[in-house]
Amino acid sequence: MKKLTLAMGVLALGANIALADVVRMGSEGAYPPYNFINDDNELDGFERELGDELCRRANLTCEWVINDWDTIIPNLVAGNYDTIMAGMSITDARKEVISFTQDYLPNDPSAYMALAGTPTDVIDNGIIVTQSNTIQAGYVAETDADLIEYPTPDETISAVRNGEADAVLADKEFLEAYVRDSGGELVLIAEITLGGGIGMGVRQSDNELRETFDAIIAEMKEDGSLNELIVKWFNEDLTY
Structure with missing residues:
Protein backbone atom coordinates (compact mmCIF):
# COMPACT_ATOMS: atom_id res chain seq x y z
CA MET A 1 0.00 0.00 0.00
CA LYS A 2 1.44 3.36 -1.04
CA LYS A 3 2.70 5.43 1.88
CA LEU A 4 1.22 8.93 2.07
CA THR A 5 2.67 12.12 3.52
CA LEU A 6 0.99 15.39 4.54
CA ALA A 7 1.11 18.93 5.95
CA MET A 8 -0.58 22.32 5.67
CA GLY A 9 0.87 25.58 4.46
CA VAL A 10 0.23 28.73 6.45
CA LEU A 11 -0.46 32.09 4.82
CA ALA A 12 1.51 35.21 5.75
CA LEU A 13 0.71 36.64 9.19
CA GLY A 14 -1.06 33.35 9.98
CA ALA A 15 -4.41 34.70 8.80
CA ASN A 16 -5.62 31.46 7.17
CA ILE A 17 -4.40 27.99 6.28
CA ALA A 18 -3.83 27.50 2.57
CA LEU A 19 -4.10 24.29 0.62
CA ALA A 20 -0.63 22.71 0.39
CA ASP A 21 0.72 19.74 -1.54
CA VAL A 22 0.72 17.58 1.58
CA VAL A 23 -2.28 16.87 3.84
CA ARG A 24 -2.43 14.89 7.07
CA MET A 25 -5.49 12.64 7.32
CA GLY A 26 -6.56 11.73 10.86
CA SER A 27 -8.29 8.41 11.55
CA GLU A 28 -8.93 6.08 14.47
CA GLY A 29 -7.91 2.75 12.95
CA ALA A 30 -10.27 0.78 15.19
CA TYR A 31 -13.70 0.78 13.54
CA PRO A 32 -13.99 -1.77 10.71
CA PRO A 33 -15.02 -1.62 7.94
CA TYR A 34 -14.72 2.19 8.11
CA ASN A 35 -11.09 2.11 9.26
CA PHE A 36 -8.88 -0.51 10.92
CA ILE A 37 -5.30 -1.73 11.21
CA ASN A 38 -4.72 -4.75 8.95
CA ASP A 39 -2.39 -7.72 9.36
CA ASP A 40 0.46 -5.70 7.84
CA ASN A 41 0.01 -3.10 10.59
CA GLU A 42 -1.27 -0.55 8.07
CA LEU A 43 -4.42 1.54 8.11
CA ASP A 44 -7.05 -0.10 5.92
CA GLY A 45 -10.76 0.06 5.23
CA PHE A 46 -13.32 2.10 3.35
CA GLU A 47 -12.05 5.47 4.55
CA ARG A 48 -8.41 4.67 3.82
CA GLU A 49 -9.26 3.72 0.25
CA LEU A 50 -11.60 6.67 -0.22
CA GLY A 51 -9.15 9.13 1.32
CA ASP A 52 -6.35 7.93 -0.94
CA GLU A 53 -8.58 8.42 -3.97
CA LEU A 54 -9.65 11.90 -2.84
CA CYS A 55 -6.00 12.88 -2.49
CA ARG A 56 -5.08 11.39 -5.86
CA ARG A 57 -7.80 13.36 -7.62
CA ALA A 58 -6.78 16.53 -5.77
CA ASN A 59 -3.11 16.04 -6.71
CA LEU A 60 -2.22 15.98 -3.02
CA THR A 61 0.12 13.77 -1.05
CA CYS A 62 -1.55 12.41 2.05
CA GLU A 63 -0.17 11.00 5.28
CA TRP A 64 -2.43 9.04 7.60
CA VAL A 65 -2.24 9.81 11.32
CA ILE A 66 -3.80 7.43 13.88
CA ASN A 67 -5.45 9.12 16.86
CA ASP A 68 -7.69 7.88 19.69
CA TRP A 69 -11.34 8.71 19.20
CA ASP A 70 -11.75 10.68 22.44
CA THR A 71 -9.22 13.32 21.34
CA ILE A 72 -9.69 13.18 17.58
CA ILE A 73 -11.52 16.53 17.31
CA PRO A 74 -9.30 18.46 19.79
CA ASN A 75 -6.17 17.28 17.98
CA LEU A 76 -7.60 18.36 14.63
CA VAL A 77 -8.29 21.82 16.04
CA ALA A 78 -4.80 21.88 17.57
CA GLY A 79 -3.22 21.27 14.15
CA ASN A 80 -1.89 17.74 14.68
CA TYR A 81 -3.51 16.75 11.37
CA ASP A 82 -5.71 18.45 8.79
CA THR A 83 -8.76 16.25 8.30
CA ILE A 84 -10.76 13.58 10.12
CA MET A 85 -11.95 10.47 8.28
CA ALA A 86 -13.05 8.21 11.10
CA GLY A 87 -16.67 7.18 10.66
CA MET A 88 -17.71 10.55 12.09
CA SER A 89 -21.38 11.48 11.83
CA ILE A 90 -22.20 15.03 10.85
CA THR A 91 -24.02 16.66 13.77
CA ASP A 92 -24.96 20.22 14.73
CA ALA A 93 -22.94 19.93 17.95
CA ARG A 94 -19.77 18.99 16.07
CA LYS A 95 -20.37 21.78 13.54
CA GLU A 96 -19.96 24.25 16.39
CA VAL A 97 -16.30 23.13 16.67
CA ILE A 98 -15.26 21.93 13.20
CA SER A 99 -16.54 22.02 9.61
CA PHE A 100 -17.61 19.09 7.45
CA THR A 101 -17.63 18.22 3.79
CA GLN A 102 -20.83 16.81 2.40
CA ASP A 103 -21.42 13.23 3.50
CA TYR A 104 -19.45 10.48 1.75
CA LEU A 105 -21.55 7.71 3.31
CA PRO A 106 -25.31 7.93 3.81
CA ASN A 107 -26.80 7.68 7.26
CA ASP A 108 -26.02 4.16 8.49
CA PRO A 109 -28.58 2.85 10.99
CA THR A 193 -31.47 5.96 12.84
CA LEU A 194 -29.24 8.69 14.27
CA GLY A 195 -27.10 11.49 12.82
CA GLY A 196 -26.84 12.92 9.33
CA GLY A 197 -24.42 10.79 7.37
CA ILE A 198 -20.62 10.41 7.58
CA GLY A 199 -18.38 13.26 6.44
CA MET A 200 -14.80 14.51 6.50
CA GLY A 201 -14.06 16.92 9.32
CA VAL A 202 -11.75 19.91 8.84
CA ARG A 203 -10.85 23.00 10.85
CA GLN A 204 -13.35 25.84 10.45
CA SER A 205 -10.60 28.06 9.02
CA ASP A 206 -9.65 25.58 6.28
CA ASN A 207 -12.30 26.54 3.73
CA GLU A 208 -10.10 25.85 0.69
CA LEU A 209 -9.28 22.34 1.87
CA ARG A 210 -12.92 21.59 2.66
CA GLU A 211 -14.13 22.94 -0.68
CA THR A 212 -11.51 20.92 -2.57
CA PHE A 213 -12.51 17.61 -1.00
CA ASP A 214 -16.20 18.50 -1.08
CA ALA A 215 -16.05 18.99 -4.85
CA ILE A 216 -14.28 15.66 -5.36
CA ILE A 217 -16.82 13.80 -3.19
CA ALA A 218 -19.56 15.30 -5.38
CA GLU A 219 -17.63 14.21 -8.48
CA MET A 220 -17.31 10.65 -7.15
CA LYS A 221 -21.02 10.53 -6.42
CA GLU A 222 -21.74 11.69 -9.97
CA ASP A 223 -19.41 9.25 -11.73
CA GLY A 224 -20.48 6.25 -9.60
CA SER A 225 -17.04 5.54 -8.15
CA LEU A 226 -18.14 6.35 -4.59
CA ASN A 227 -20.97 3.82 -4.83
CA GLU A 228 -18.47 1.21 -6.04
CA LEU A 229 -16.39 1.71 -2.89
CA ILE A 230 -19.48 1.60 -0.68
CA VAL A 231 -20.61 -1.72 -2.19
CA LYS A 232 -17.07 -3.11 -1.79
CA TRP A 233 -16.88 -2.30 1.93
CA PHE A 234 -20.55 -2.19 2.97
CA ASN A 235 -23.57 -3.07 0.84
CA GLU A 236 -25.92 -1.68 -1.79
CA ASP A 237 -28.34 -0.45 0.88
CA LEU A 238 -25.96 2.41 1.66
CA THR A 239 -25.36 3.63 -1.89
CA TYR A 240 -26.44 7.03 -3.23
Whole structure:
Protein backbone atom coordinates (compact mmCIF):
# COMPACT_ATOMS: atom_id res chain seq x y z
CA MET A 1 0.00 0.00 0.00
CA LYS A 2 1.44 3.36 -1.04
CA LYS A 3 2.70 5.43 1.88
CA LEU A 4 1.22 8.93 2.07
CA THR A 5 2.67 12.12 3.52
CA LEU A 6 0.99 15.39 4.54
CA ALA A 7 1.11 18.93 5.95
CA MET A 8 -0.58 22.32 5.67
CA GLY A 9 0.87 25.58 4.46
CA VAL A 10 0.23 28.73 6.45
CA LEU A 11 -0.46 32.09 4.82
CA ALA A 12 1.51 35.21 5.75
CA LEU A 13 0.71 36.64 9.19
CA GLY A 14 -1.06 33.35 9.98
CA ALA A 15 -4.41 34.70 8.80
CA ASN A 16 -5.62 31.46 7.17
CA ILE A 17 -4.40 27.99 6.28
CA ALA A 18 -3.83 27.50 2.57
CA LEU A 19 -4.10 24.29 0.62
CA ALA A 20 -0.63 22.71 0.39
CA ASP A 21 0.72 19.74 -1.54
CA VAL A 22 0.72 17.58 1.58
CA VAL A 23 -2.28 16.87 3.84
CA ARG A 24 -2.43 14.89 7.07
CA MET A 25 -5.49 12.64 7.32
CA GLY A 26 -6.56 11.73 10.86
CA SER A 27 -8.29 8.41 11.55
CA GLU A 28 -8.93 6.08 14.47
CA GLY A 29 -7.91 2.75 12.95
CA ALA A 30 -10.27 0.78 15.19
CA TYR A 31 -13.70 0.78 13.54
CA PRO A 32 -13.99 -1.77 10.71
CA PRO A 33 -15.02 -1.62 7.94
CA TYR A 34 -14.72 2.19 8.11
CA ASN A 35 -11.09 2.11 9.26
CA PHE A 36 -8.88 -0.51 10.92
CA ILE A 37 -5.30 -1.73 11.21
CA ASN A 38 -4.72 -4.75 8.95
CA ASP A 39 -2.39 -7.72 9.36
CA ASP A 40 0.46 -5.70 7.84
CA ASN A 41 0.01 -3.10 10.59
CA GLU A 42 -1.27 -0.55 8.07
CA LEU A 43 -4.42 1.54 8.11
CA ASP A 44 -7.05 -0.10 5.92
CA GLY A 45 -10.76 0.06 5.23
CA PHE A 46 -13.32 2.10 3.35
CA GLU A 47 -12.05 5.47 4.55
CA ARG A 48 -8.41 4.67 3.82
CA GLU A 49 -9.26 3.72 0.25
CA LEU A 50 -11.60 6.67 -0.22
CA GLY A 51 -9.15 9.13 1.32
CA ASP A 52 -6.35 7.93 -0.94
CA GLU A 53 -8.58 8.42 -3.97
CA LEU A 54 -9.65 11.90 -2.84
CA CYS A 55 -6.00 12.88 -2.49
CA ARG A 56 -5.08 11.39 -5.86
CA ARG A 57 -7.80 13.36 -7.62
CA ALA A 58 -6.78 16.53 -5.77
CA ASN A 59 -3.11 16.04 -6.71
CA LEU A 60 -2.22 15.98 -3.02
CA THR A 61 0.12 13.77 -1.05
CA CYS A 62 -1.55 12.41 2.05
CA GLU A 63 -0.17 11.00 5.28
CA TRP A 64 -2.43 9.04 7.60
CA VAL A 65 -2.24 9.81 11.32
CA ILE A 66 -3.80 7.43 13.88
CA ASN A 67 -5.45 9.12 16.86
CA ASP A 68 -7.69 7.88 19.69
CA TRP A 69 -11.34 8.71 19.20
CA ASP A 70 -11.75 10.68 22.44
CA THR A 71 -9.22 13.32 21.34
CA ILE A 72 -9.69 13.18 17.58
CA ILE A 73 -11.52 16.53 17.31
CA PRO A 74 -9.30 18.46 19.79
CA ASN A 75 -6.17 17.28 17.98
CA LEU A 76 -7.60 18.36 14.63
CA VAL A 77 -8.29 21.82 16.04
CA ALA A 78 -4.80 21.88 17.57
CA GLY A 79 -3.22 21.27 14.15
CA ASN A 80 -1.89 17.74 14.68
CA TYR A 81 -3.51 16.75 11.37
CA ASP A 82 -5.71 18.45 8.79
CA THR A 83 -8.76 16.25 8.30
CA ILE A 84 -10.76 13.58 10.12
CA MET A 85 -11.95 10.47 8.28
CA ALA A 86 -13.05 8.21 11.10
CA GLY A 87 -16.67 7.18 10.66
CA MET A 88 -17.71 10.55 12.09
CA SER A 89 -21.38 11.48 11.83
CA ILE A 90 -22.20 15.03 10.85
CA THR A 91 -24.02 16.66 13.77
CA ASP A 92 -24.96 20.22 14.73
CA ALA A 93 -22.94 19.93 17.95
CA ARG A 94 -19.77 18.99 16.07
CA LYS A 95 -20.37 21.78 13.54
CA GLU A 96 -19.96 24.25 16.39
CA VAL A 97 -16.30 23.13 16.67
CA ILE A 98 -15.26 21.93 13.20
CA SER A 99 -16.54 22.02 9.61
CA PHE A 100 -17.61 19.09 7.45
CA THR A 101 -17.63 18.22 3.79
CA GLN A 102 -20.83 16.81 2.40
CA ASP A 103 -21.42 13.23 3.50
CA TYR A 104 -19.45 10.48 1.75
CA LEU A 105 -21.55 7.71 3.31
CA PRO A 106 -25.31 7.93 3.81
CA ASN A 107 -26.80 7.68 7.26
CA ASP A 108 -26.02 4.16 8.49
CA PRO A 109 -28.58 2.85 10.99
CA SER A 110 -27.33 2.25 14.51
CA ALA A 111 -28.13 -1.07 16.16
CA TYR A 112 -28.26 -2.66 19.58
CA MET A 113 -26.24 -5.87 19.88
CA ALA A 114 -26.60 -8.27 22.79
CA LEU A 115 -26.03 -11.87 23.79
CA ALA A 116 -28.49 -14.27 22.20
CA GLY A 117 -31.65 -14.54 24.29
CA THR A 118 -31.46 -11.02 25.68
CA PRO A 119 -34.96 -9.46 25.81
CA THR A 120 -35.43 -6.38 23.64
CA ASP A 121 -36.75 -4.28 26.52
CA VAL A 122 -33.18 -3.84 27.82
CA ILE A 123 -32.84 -0.99 25.32
CA ASP A 124 -35.37 0.94 27.42
CA ASN A 125 -34.38 0.07 30.98
CA GLY A 126 -31.16 -1.97 30.88
CA ILE A 127 -27.45 -1.15 30.91
CA ILE A 128 -26.30 0.05 27.49
CA VAL A 129 -22.65 0.49 26.55
CA THR A 130 -21.36 2.82 23.82
CA GLN A 131 -18.10 4.31 22.69
CA SER A 132 -17.61 7.67 24.40
CA ASN A 133 -18.27 10.95 22.59
CA THR A 134 -20.46 9.35 19.93
CA ILE A 135 -23.96 10.09 18.74
CA GLN A 136 -24.98 6.76 20.26
CA ALA A 137 -23.74 7.83 23.70
CA GLY A 138 -25.67 11.08 23.41
CA TYR A 139 -28.82 9.21 22.46
CA VAL A 140 -28.66 6.68 25.31
CA ALA A 141 -28.00 9.48 27.78
CA GLU A 142 -31.44 10.89 26.93
CA THR A 143 -33.25 7.58 27.57
CA ASP A 144 -34.13 5.74 30.79
CA ALA A 145 -31.41 3.16 30.20
CA ASP A 146 -28.17 3.26 32.20
CA LEU A 147 -25.23 4.37 30.07
CA ILE A 148 -21.66 3.04 30.26
CA GLU A 149 -19.05 4.63 27.96
CA TYR A 150 -15.69 3.22 26.91
CA PRO A 151 -13.00 4.96 24.87
CA THR A 152 -12.58 2.16 22.28
CA PRO A 153 -15.06 0.05 20.29
CA ASP A 154 -13.46 -3.23 21.36
CA GLU A 155 -14.09 -2.41 25.02
CA THR A 156 -17.80 -1.98 24.34
CA ILE A 157 -18.01 -5.44 22.77
CA SER A 158 -16.11 -6.98 25.69
CA ALA A 159 -18.51 -5.35 28.15
CA VAL A 160 -21.44 -7.17 26.56
CA ARG A 161 -19.63 -10.49 26.36
CA ASN A 162 -18.49 -10.21 29.99
CA GLY A 163 -21.96 -9.37 31.26
CA GLU A 164 -21.06 -5.82 32.31
CA ALA A 165 -23.72 -4.42 29.98
CA ASP A 166 -26.96 -5.74 28.50
CA ALA A 167 -26.32 -4.39 25.00
CA VAL A 168 -24.03 -2.16 22.95
CA LEU A 169 -25.33 0.59 20.67
CA ALA A 170 -23.12 1.37 17.65
CA ASP A 171 -23.22 1.64 13.87
CA LYS A 172 -24.97 -1.40 12.44
CA GLU A 173 -22.28 -2.04 9.82
CA PHE A 174 -19.63 -2.17 12.55
CA LEU A 175 -21.62 -4.59 14.71
CA GLU A 176 -22.66 -6.98 11.93
CA ALA A 177 -19.15 -8.38 11.59
CA TYR A 178 -19.14 -9.34 15.28
CA VAL A 179 -22.53 -11.00 14.89
CA ARG A 180 -21.34 -13.00 11.86
CA ASP A 181 -18.18 -14.13 13.64
CA SER A 182 -19.81 -14.97 16.97
CA GLY A 183 -21.32 -18.31 15.98
CA GLY A 184 -24.71 -17.30 17.35
CA GLU A 185 -23.42 -15.84 20.62
CA LEU A 186 -24.27 -12.25 19.61
CA VAL A 187 -27.38 -10.92 17.88
CA LEU A 188 -28.83 -7.57 16.82
CA ILE A 189 -32.01 -6.86 18.78
CA ALA A 190 -33.11 -3.42 17.53
CA GLU A 191 -32.22 -0.62 15.10
CA ILE A 192 -32.47 3.16 15.23
CA THR A 193 -31.47 5.96 12.84
CA LEU A 194 -29.24 8.69 14.27
CA GLY A 195 -27.10 11.49 12.82
CA GLY A 196 -26.84 12.92 9.33
CA GLY A 197 -24.42 10.79 7.37
CA ILE A 198 -20.62 10.41 7.58
CA GLY A 199 -18.38 13.26 6.44
CA MET A 200 -14.80 14.51 6.50
CA GLY A 201 -14.06 16.92 9.32
CA VAL A 202 -11.75 19.91 8.84
CA ARG A 203 -10.85 23.00 10.85
CA GLN A 204 -13.35 25.84 10.45
CA SER A 205 -10.60 28.06 9.02
CA ASP A 206 -9.65 25.58 6.28
CA ASN A 207 -12.30 26.54 3.73
CA GLU A 208 -10.10 25.85 0.69
CA LEU A 209 -9.28 22.34 1.87
CA ARG A 210 -12.92 21.59 2.66
CA GLU A 211 -14.13 22.94 -0.68
CA THR A 212 -11.51 20.92 -2.57
CA PHE A 213 -12.51 17.61 -1.00
CA ASP A 214 -16.20 18.50 -1.08
CA ALA A 215 -16.05 18.99 -4.85
CA ILE A 216 -14.28 15.66 -5.36
CA ILE A 217 -16.82 13.80 -3.19
CA ALA A 218 -19.56 15.30 -5.38
CA GLU A 219 -17.63 14.21 -8.48
CA MET A 220 -17.31 10.65 -7.15
CA LYS A 221 -21.02 10.53 -6.42
CA GLU A 222 -21.74 11.69 -9.97
CA ASP A 223 -19.41 9.25 -11.73
CA GLY A 224 -20.48 6.25 -9.60
CA SER A 225 -17.04 5.54 -8.15
CA LEU A 226 -18.14 6.35 -4.59
CA ASN A 227 -20.97 3.82 -4.83
CA GLU A 228 -18.47 1.21 -6.04
CA LEU A 229 -16.39 1.71 -2.89
CA ILE A 230 -19.48 1.60 -0.68
CA VAL A 231 -20.61 -1.72 -2.19
CA LYS A 232 -17.07 -3.11 -1.79
CA TRP A 233 -16.88 -2.30 1.93
CA PHE A 234 -20.55 -2.19 2.97
CA ASN A 235 -23.57 -3.07 0.84
CA GLU A 236 -25.92 -1.68 -1.79
CA ASP A 237 -28.34 -0.45 0.88
CA LEU A 238 -25.96 2.41 1.66
CA THR A 239 -25.36 3.63 -1.89
CA TYR A 240 -26.44 7.03 -3.23
